[in-house]
Every structure is written in structure tokens, then in C-alpha cells.
Amino acid sequence: xxxxxxxxxxxxxxxxxxxxxxxxxxxxxxxxxxxxxxxxxxxxxxxxxxxxxxxxxxxxxxxxxxxxxxxxxxxxxxxxxxxxxxxxxxxxxxxxxxxxxxxxxxxxxxxxxxxxxxxxxxxxxxxxxxxxxxxxxxxxxxxxxxxxxxx
Numbered sequence: 001x002x003x004x005x006x007x008x009x010x011x012x013x014x015x016x017x018x019x020x021x022x023x024x025x026x027x028x029x030x031x032x033x034x035x036x037x038x039x040x041x042x043x044x045x046x047x048x049x050x051x052x053x054x055x056x057x058x059x060x061x062x063x064x065x066x067x068x069x070x071x072x073x074x075x076x077x078x079x080x081x082x083x084x085x086x087x088x089x090x091x092x093x094x095x096x097x098x099x100x101x102x103x104x105x106x107x108x109x110x111x112x113x114x115x116x117x118x119x120x121x122x123x124x125x126x127x128x129x130x131x132x133x134x135x136x137x138x139x140x141x142x143x144x145x146x147x148x149x150x151x
Contacts, residue, residue, distance in 0.1 A: 002108045004135040005125055007115040010143055012089055016043060016112060017050035020071055023085060024056065028107075030071045031083035032058075035090045040073050043089070047071070085110065092116075092124050115139070118148060 008015050016032075023030055034040040040060060047056050058071035061080065066072055072081040086109045109129075113121055115138060126132045136148035 001106055002135075003111070003125070003129050003131070003133045004108065004137070005111040005113060005122070005133045006145070007113055007118055007121070007136070007138045007148065009115050009139040012112050012114060013042060013046050016087070016089060017047050017056060019087070019110070019112070020047065020056050020058070021050075021054060023087070024070060028085045029081050029083045030085045030087055031078065031081065031106075032071060032073045032087040033077065033090060034073060034075050035094065036075060039089070040075055044073055047073075084108070087112065092121050119150065 006015070006019070020030065020032075032043065034043060044058070044060055047058050050056055056071065057069065058073060059066055059069035061072065061074045061076075061078060063069070066080045067082075069081050072078070072083065074080075077086075084105070084107045086106045088109060089112045092113055111125060111133075118136075118138070122133065122136065137145045138148045140146050
């Protein structure tokens, strides 16, 4: 399983729809893991209103036919839409080294975190996954994604 992390200087709410668009181009089914119902509702609205030119098909576990959704928003780990990619947008306080992602067969897990103390955040992720993330990305001053390099 590949683990990637993106450290955002932009609000996460604005980053996620662009990332989902790229993921859907790869024809992957996604489970987007939210902290709570409020965050889930905010991202649901943001994804629906992201662009008048781009449709990002998605739903929530509370909608009809969640199993048909290529992108499913949830506050819990579920295999309802048979996802191959987990997009975890919870903040690092949710990382608990005793937890796991269940029996799901995720090919890839992507964490989206607000840029903070990146070294500390990476230590939490490493403990959580019992390995270092395979890829770490940060936004530069021009809001472009660059590989993270420890100073």
C-alpha cells in the first residue's frame, strides 16, 4: 500500500476538489474520510460547486446508492463503494497508532494536512502506518506542489 501526504498552505477545502478531479482521471474509486458530519457537509457542497465546467461525481454514505459513487464521503471507514484509494482529510489529531484502516484493500492512502510542524506530522504518520510515507508534497509560495525536503 502506497502512502502519500500533502501539506497545504491553501485551505484544504479548496485543494481537495482539484485532487479528486485528478484521481477520477485515473479511474479510481475513492473513500474520502472526514472528521465529522460538519466537515463532510462542507466538502460535499464544495465538490458540487467546484466548477461549472467540471462534474465531480460523488455522494455521501447518507445518500441513496452510496455503492455506486466513484467518490464516497464518510466519517467512518467503509467498503461500500469498493474504494481503491483512501483520501483522509482528517487533521493529525485523528492519527492514532493503535487504529488501522480495517480490512479494506486500499492501493493508496493520501493524507491531506494543513502545513504546520511537518517533521512532527510526519512522525505521527510514520507511527500510524508503521512506515514512512512514500511521497510527501508541500505547496510552495506560488502554490505549486513540490517534494518535501527536510531542512
